[in-house]
Amino acid sequence: MDAGTAPMPEERTPRSWIRGSRLGNASVSLRLGVLLAAATAATWPTLASLESYWREVRDYRHGYLVLLLVAGWLLASRRRFDRLPDAPTLAALGPLAVALIAWLVAVRGESLMLSQLLWPVILALVAWAGCGAAVARAVLPALAYLYFATPLWDHLVPILQWLTVVASEQMLSLAQIPFAIDGNFITVRDGTFEVAEGCAGKRYFVVTLAVAMALGVVERFPPSRLFAFMLFAASLAILTNWIRVVAIIVIGHATAMQHYFVAVEHESFGWMLFGPLLAAVIWAGHLWRPGAR
Numbered sequence: 001m002d003a004g005t006a007p008m009p010e011e012r013t014p015r016s017w018i019r020g021s022r023l024g025n026a027s028v029s030l031r032l033g034v035l036l037a038a039a040t041a042a043t044w045p046t047l048a049s050l051e052s053y054w055r056e057v058r059d060y061r062h063g064y065l066v067l068l069l070v071a072g073w074l075l076a077s078r079r080r081f082d083r084l085p086d087a088p089t090l091a092a093l094g095p096l097a098v099a100l101i102a103w104l105v106a107v108r109g110e111s112l113m114l115s116q117l118l119w120p121v122i123l124a125l126v127a128w129a130g131c132g133a134a135v136a137r138a139v140l141p142a143l144a145y146l147y148f149a150t151p152l153w154d155h156l157v158p159i160l161q162w163l164t165v166v167a168s169e170q171m172l173s174l175a176q177i178p179f180a181i182d183g184n185f186i187t188v189r190d191g192t193f194e195v196a197e198g199c200a201g202k203r204y205f206v207v208t209l210a211v212a213m214a215l216g217v218v219e220r221f222p223p224s225r226l227f228a229f230m231l232f233a234a235s236l237a238i239l240t241n242w243i244r245v246v247a248i249i250v251i252g253h254a255t256a257m258q259h260y261f262v263a264v265e266h267e268s269f270g271w272m273l274f275g276p277l278l279a280a281v282i283w284a285g286h287l288w289r290p291g292a293r
Helices: 014-019 028-044 043-057 063-076 078-083 090-110 114-131 133-149 151-174 202-216 223-254 266-289
Strands: 178-181 187-188 190-192
Touching: 014 043, 014 063, 028 043, 028 063, 028 078, 028 133, 043 063, 043 090, 063 078, 063 090, 063 133, 078 133, 078 178, 090 114, 114 133, 114 151, 133 202, 151 187, 151 202, 151 223, 178 266, 187 202, 187 223, 202 266, 223 266
Parallel strands: none
Antiparallel strands: 178 187, 187 190
16 A cells, blocks of 8 residues: 555635535625525514514605615625625624624614614624625625614704704894794794704605715715715705795794694695705716716
8 A cells, every 4th residue: 555645634714614505606696695685584573673663653664765775786786796705704703693692682672773773784794704804895885774774863853953943043033033942942923833853854864865875876986975975965954954944934924824834734845845955966966976077
């Protein structure tokens, strides 16, 4: 018998371990889709709680559209994912385990907000573990977009209310309309208006930001330009809400509180402003796109 060295066992790297399975032999985009679907199924209580919120809370009915946009975003990016380095890593399993434990504690403790905030994080960590850091970075903007469908924005309402009251005070002073302010209540000659939560402009703010981010991604804005554009869109949304609130107050003052927008409803007036707001953001996004003259 010939003497010789024994063959060395094949090194079991994370990639080779995954490659040894049927899923590992699939394309990166297909593997990513399967992993994200499996992670979503495993965290189903979170998606169910979000769907319930979208159905019951009017300000978040755009959540269904956000979910469809993210799914379409990922599907449209599949060729890009397939061109990225395929490097699954075990290093992501530690953070993933921590995130899953925190998610489980949040679900058991009925902390819906925490579980909803952790959901995109878990999906990103699953992408990192199963497809590598490059794929995880590429998929991160789409997963971050899911936050536009979570009630995390409710925490901005008190700030937006306060800003609306302050802006109303300045605008009414410029219009030389006598008024008095007590907290969120603005009193003019013929009546009192409350800057309630629905008047804070949260819906304008969230939807406009979501549209701005989607435009920035489609037009391939660099990060600095995307940030500036989203800041511009957010400022325009806040300003539009201020105009809406002050206009209703001025209309009420001028008509002794008898105008339709004051005596009956003013939501339709808000939609009349919201359409031009989105049109202005889309137009600005077209002008700001890279290469535009």
